[in-house]
Amino acid sequence: MPLNEEEAVLLGAAWQRLAGGGPEAAAVGAELLDRWNEPHRRYHTLLHLWETLRAVDVLQGEAADADGVRYAVWFHDAVYEGRPGRDEEESAELAARLLELVGEEPARIGEVVRLVGVTATHRPEEWDADGKVVSDADLSVxxxxxxxxxxxxxxxxxxxxxxxxxxxxxxxxxxxxxxxxxxxxxxxxxxxxxxxxxxxxxxxxxxxxxxxxxxxxxxxx
Known part of the structure; x- marks a missing residue:
């Protein structure tokens, strides 16, 4: 089931709240939405992105950096070709490149890259509060x-x-x-x-x- 019109608007607004309203952020957001809307996807779609972000909202009280987790969700399946491990690796590389364009700090970028990697295994370490949240949000389905x-x-x-x-x-x-x-x-x-x-x-x-x-x-x- 695709996103309805209201959900699509809310998804765009969620990216703007996260990354800001500048032209670079808008361009990165547009690229991400295009990627999540690729025609070969059946589950890893805009609806999965939307529902995973909603799950983060439920779990955010257990996160150390809820917005860092949200960034990881936006990027975790941004590259999706049905290649477990490799897709997550390329999605992490994409996050590193595009978040720099948005103007995020290197420390935040590095953490988002790490969290995207967690979604390849869904096995966060016990100390890893944000890894636990991103893993659980992704598996909430x-x-x-x-x-x-x-x-x-x-x-x-x-x-x-x-x-x-x-x-x-x-x-x-x-x-x-x-x-x-x-x-x-x-x-x-x-x-x-x-x-x-x-x-x-x-x-x-x-x-x-x-x-x-x-x-x-x-x-x-």
Missing amino acids: LAGPTDEYLAYTAAIRAEYRHIPDRVFRAGRSRVLRSLLDGPHVFHTAFGRAHWEARARVNMLAELDRLASSAPLDLPPP
Whole structure:
């Protein structure tokens, strides 16, 4: 489901509050919005950006630098070609280049680059308050109602429609088991209290579907 008109306006306003209203900030914001709106995306879209930023709003009380986390969210999937690890690396490089144009301080830029890297593994260190927030915000979709979770899994499958079903099932199952095998899916106090149980139910149910022979939902191109 795409952003509605009101959400699109609010998303642009959120960038302006974060980066300012200067021409450089406007140009960087326009580039980011174009990237998030690329036609090959099915899940990693403007809607994912919007919902992840809203999750940061919920978790911001646990962040050391909530605006730094917001910058990391804007950049974390700005490069998305379905190449785990490499996409995050190139997104971090993009953040370093474009935030300098916006006029952010080197220390803030370095921290945003580091936080984008956290989204490649979703394994922040215990001391890393901002890493916990950016990781949990990115994974908050896992705790959605069943219909929203099924729409999410169908969109992920669509982004990998070029991958044979057998290969996709195996790869997706590894990702889910990696998250479930940790002591927690979520790292913030709020995430553990409010999202953990629902997310585990959703992921275990998805693993059951992946293990079956039933065709996976795949929307039209």
